[in-house]
Amino acid sequence: MPDSLVQFEGVTRRFGDLVAVDNASLDIRAGEVLAILGENGAGKSTLMKMLYGLYPASAGEILIHDAPDKINGPADAMRAGIGMVFQHFSLLPALSVRDNLLLSWPRTPFWKSRRNTDTADVLATLAELAPHIDPDCPVGSLSVGEQQLVELCKVLNIDARLVILDEPTSVLTPDEAERLHGFIKQLAGRGVAVALITHKLADVEACADRIVVMRRGRVVDIAERGARSITETVALMMGQSVERKLQRPPVLEKIVPRLVLENLSARRPEMALQNVSLSIAAGEIVGVAGVAGNGQALLAEVVAGVEPLTGGDVLLDGVSIARHNPYDAVATPLGYIPEQPRDNGVVGTMTLARNLALRELAQGNRPPVTGRDLLFRFNVNPPDPMKTAGTLSGGNIQKLVSARELGGQRQAVLACYPTMGLDLAAIEMVYAAMFAQAAAGAAVLWISEDLDDLLAGCHRIAVMREGQLVALLDNSSTLTREVVGAHMIGLTETEAAA
Ligand SMILES: Nc1ncnc2c1ncn2[C@@H]1O[C@H](COP(=O)(O)OP(=O)(O)OP(=O)(O)O)[C@@H](O)[C@H]1O
Secondary structure, three states, X not given: OOOEEEEEEEEEEEEOOEEEEEEXXXXXXXXXXXXXXXXXXXXXXXXXXXXXXOOOOOEEEEEEXXXXXXXXXXXXXXXXXXXXXXXXXXXXXXXXHHHHHHHOOOOOOOOOOHHHOOHHHHHHHHHXXXXXXXXXXXXXHOOHHHHHHHHHHHHHOOOOOEEEEEOHHHHOOHHHHHHHHHHHHHHHHOOOXXXXXXXXXHHHHHHOOEEEEEEOOEEEEEEEOOOOOHHHHHHHHHOOOOOOOOOOOOOOOOOOEEEEEEEEEEEEOOEEEEEEEEEEEOOOEEEEEOOOOOOHHHHHHHHXXXXXXXXXXXXXXXXXXXXXXXXXXXXXXOEEEOOOHHHHOOOOOOEHHHHHOHHHHHOOOOOOOOOHHHHHHOOOOOOOOOOEHHHOOHHHHHXXXXXXXXXXXXXXXXXXXXOOOOOHHHHHHHHHHHHHHHHOOOEEEEEOOOHHHHHHHOOEEEEEEOOEEEEEEEOOOXXXXXXXXXXXXXXXXXXXXX
């Protein structure tokens, strides 16, 4: 029998009437990668947050081997060698990567300046896991995926014997995810236990030893990898089987320009957008592909009017909707799903009803309805309009923002990674809502790192590199991932084929 590091015995956690985790029993063993799968709101994060000391259990017990004291908070957890990397980061954006890692470096005595610590040790994990990240670069200028890796290094630096990763690959590029999979396996090889919360079966295939499936707060299955087929695992997660139905949209009969980006330029300290021009027709879906951090985030923010332009214009049906002056407040008419919706798409302290009515509230109007039907339609769990948005799980926040932005008919939609952190059923639902917008005449601009999805669902694919649009490709049946990938990294198609 392998060594059990942690044992959950009949653990329950309630939030008011809601039972987030219901009588869960399982163990986590030294040197294993335990994947925890389940649909949005299944209770995966809550289960692990109890282990990390963020929430006490309402009933049951969590026993940690060799840690006699009870875990009453994250500081106790870290002392017991348990580290957690969250979906939501805790880095200081204005400080460099090095300073962020120094701040949390556990071996610097408090009387000694952290600046005098030998940074080679502090940076060793970073060098191994993410050699491309410059330690002197401010964290705020890194892509979300890179920030995730820095967060992971912080946790690994505490010499953890159990690392909890909450959906670590949802913000990583395929290359970064592959490197992380390798690193997770190495950690397990060194005897560290890894609890990996994920929606991605690819993560499970790549590195899990055992798989726990949760549904509606309950642990419904625990099995060795390979003991279940993918279809069986998905059925256990969803309680039903889900088919991928993404279909190439119908060919446009007429090209009527609807959302027009004219020579867009904008600047941030670390990124400049240069002369981006693109015309999206009514009913058209244009995907934006690119390696993370090549200007996609800035493009989205200038199109949505969050960031001012330094040049150019954004026209919707011929009318400018751009923000030219930093002092102008703009409520975008676009259906806009931003990157990281917990930070950028909801007000955590407001109810779901008020979050659905943010546009009306911003214009000083009364919110029209409670939005209960929208919450049901977009499967937001719990569908209670009076709940505060900050209490929702990550996936349910994403669904709430989709409900607000895609729930009514829009002239145009700007969707940044709209399915991030969603389970399979929710992904299908969000795509269906986005494609229905196009079918009803909206122009859709869709930023994604999933080339397979872009190839399956777009009319055209624009590729961004270093703040510029470097290619605009018709998505004919001959367009491949390799061709799009070649443009992303600056190879010619012939070089890529060689
Ligand atoms: N602090 C809280 N207050 C109230 N309810 C909460 C709180 N945290 C989580 N919940 C609820 O508990 C349930 C389980 O949430 P949890 O975050 O554990 O799910 P999850 O499986 O991790 O979901 P996701 O994959 O979407 O992140 C959800 O219904 C969520 O709304």
